[in-house]
Amino acid sequence: MAAKDDVQALLFDVFGTVVDWRSSLIDDLGRFGAGKGVKADWAAFADDWRGLYQPAMDEVRTGRRTWTILDVLHRESLDKLLVKYALTGLSEADKDHVNKVWHRLKPWPDTVEGLRRLKSRYIIGTLSNGNVGLLTRMAKHAGLPWDVVLGAETARAYKPLPQAYLASAELLNLAPSQVMLVAAHNGDLAAAAECGLRTAFVARPAEYGPHQKRDFKADRDWDVVTDSFTALAKAMGC
Amino acid sequence: MAAKDDVQALLFDVFGTVVDWRSSLIDDLGRFGAGKGVKADWAAFADDWRGLYQPAMDEVRTGRRTWTILDVLHRESLDKLLVKYALTGLSEADKDHVNKVWHRLKPWPDTVEGLRRLKSRYIIGTLSNGNVGLLTRMAKHAGLPWDVVLGAETARAYKPLPQAYLASAELLNLAPSQVMLVAAHNGDLAAAAECGLRTAFVARPAEYGPHQKRDFKADRDWDVVTDSFTALAKAMGC
Known part of the structure; x- marks a missing residue:
């Protein structure tokens, strides 16, 4: 070569x-949900979250939005999904923990x-x-x-x-x-x-x-x- | 704490x-010099090289010069010292090797x-x-x-x-x-x-x-x- x-x-x-990322999200969020007594289709949730990845970056790539790191884009997408999946009652610390699943x-x-x-x-x-x-x-x-x-x-x-x-x-x-x-x-x-x-x-x-x-x-x-x-x-x- | x-x-x-850095330069350049048959006071050379470090960065810090990485500043200082120490006959590859002593x-x-x-x-x-x-x-x-x-x-x-x-x-x-x-x-x-x-x-x-x-x-x-x-x-x- x-x-x-x-x-x-x-x-x-x-x-x-x-x-x-997919199995990691499903496992990690599944454990989190079980611990909190929160139920969701975590596989669908993971796929939806990843689905928002390219559109979020496109806002920055095209210059419509100033430079923004992925942690912030992930969090904005998460906030949308929490509404879509009707996951209410999570504290700010909970949301931060969930967002950092991408670190784990x-x-x-x-x-x-x-x-x-x-x-x-x-x-x-x-x-x-x-x-x-x-x-x-x-x-x-x-x-x-x-x-x-x-x-x-x-x-x-x-x-x-x-x-x-x-x-x-x-x-x-x-x-x-x-x-x-x-x-x-x-x-x-x-x-x-x-x-x-x-x-x-x-x-x-x-x-x-x-x-x-x-x-x-x-x-x-x-x-x-x-x-x-x-x-x-x-x-x-x- | x-x-x-x-x-x-x-x-x-x-x-x-x-x-x-100082012992490393003296040892590394001493071995290089011995291999090439080049003699110099490598301790003084090392001290002079380091002495040019802050003035070179000051050109960038003050904005008189656009952003320039340290490898380039090191090389410019080296070129001055090769004249000062009358070290002639080094090839471009030799000079590059010497400049990269800071990587070693x-x-x-x-x-x-x-x-x-x-x-x-x-x-x-x-x-x-x-x-x-x-x-x-x-x-x-x-x-x-x-x-x-x-x-x-x-x-x-x-x-x-x-x-x-x-x-x-x-x-x-x-x-x-x-x-x-x-x-x-x-x-x-x-x-x-x-x-x-x-x-x-x-x-x-x-x-x-x-x-x-x-x-x-x-x-x-x-x-x-x-x-x-x-x-x-x-x-x-x-």
């Missing part, structure tokens, strides 16, 4: 690629071992639309051994805007071609490739549970195409 | 506080153990005038287990400008009072305290070798005053 001779850093999409997401089974192996040879970091505080706390919670936490907030641009990828490479003093984006989403990889980054597709066919409609496989001949971080590590010589 | 009840993140000054600095003996202990309870990260790429590579080289790499570049302001401290807290979604700056320099701590951060002084009386003139001890009653990262860990309940 030619890419591994030039690549100095692997930067990772996080939601869906590194962590299993669980890695896929192969994630941590793969990252540890890749870290021995490459700089590994995030290139996520999550904000720095969210990603830092998630890493501590899940044991993700990042060397560096980068992404939309450090670039002040949400993926797939080019600035998100280019600013992340620049913060590492690297040319785009020395950085590989790892993602479970073909669209993210396409935007990264357009900026000159190398690309690795890791299939996560269970990300959306029964509602998964795309990204079952690579749409293009990415530099690496695989289905786990351990297989990615092997492909990258680790 | 009251501070440890509120503090969620410890952010560290790096040059002098975490790593021993060694930690003080207590650094890594102290950081590992603190990491178990707190977010730990940099709050350094070094750029993100420099700090990330230094961490890999020296085994510094940062959760997050922050500082002048992510704030677009060199310490001791307030923005350097305030933006670092904000990137972690923390109030200034929830962040503790750890530094071997009273001036850095004074600027951080002015912004509302908590403060820990760790004495590094050998930082400047025989030329140390200040910072032998705490000038003020900082939240923690100690002389090693392991003692700091103990003071912070780790």
Whole structure:
């Protein structure tokens, strides 16, 4: 594989690629609800919450709204869903706890071992639309051994805007071609490739549970195409 | 100690506080020189290089110069010193290797153990005038287990400008009072305290070798005053 001779850093999409947000939300909110005596269809709730993710970022991407971090967008979406699901009587502390479920997401089974192996040879970091505080706390919670936490907030641009990828490479003093984006989403990889980054597709066919409609496989001949971080590590010589 | 009840993140000054830049430069450049057959007073060279550090950043701090990362400032200072020390015949690759000595600095003996202990309870990260790429590579080289790499570049302001401290807290979604700056320099701590951060002084009386003139001890009653990262860990309940 030619890419591994030039690549100095692997930067990772996080939601869906590194962590299993859907199962994590269903489990975490289910436990929270049980403890509080609050009932809801937590799978539908999780899917609805994620469904509000792209529209919320679009307000910022288009410039209709000034820079706003994902924690704030998540909270605004949550407040809408609490109305939709008629979940009343939650305190501000409860709502804050629920919103921070995105800080408590669980890695896929192969994630941590793969990252540890890749870290021995490459700089590994995030290139996520999550904000720095969210990603830092998630890493501590899940044991993700990042060397560096980068992404939309450090670039002040949400993926797939080019600035998100280019600013992340620049913060590492690297040319785009020395950085590989790892993602479970073909669209993210396409935007990264357009900026000159190398690309690795890791299939996560269970990300959306029964509602998964795309990204079952690579749409293009990415530099690496695989289905786990351990297989990615092997492909990258680790 | 009251501070440890509120503090969620410890952010560290790096040059002098975490790593021993002077001995590292003297050793590294001495080996480089021996390998190349280049002789110089490397201790004086190291001291001169560090002496150009604050004036170079002042050009940026005052706005006379647009934002410029420390790797570039270091290289400009190096080019001046190569003339002053009449070190001719170095290739561009040689000069780049020498400039990146700042990526290869060694930690003080207590650094890594102290950081590992603190990491178990707190977010730990940099709050350094070094750029993100420099700090990330230094961490890999020296085994510094940062959760997050922050500082002048992510704030677009060199310490001791307030923005350097305030933006670092904000990137972690923390109030200034929830962040503790750890530094071997009273001036850095004074600027951080002015912004509302908590403060820990760790004495590094050998930082400047025989030329140390200040910072032998705490000038003020900082939240923690100690002389090693392991003692700091103990003071912070780790």
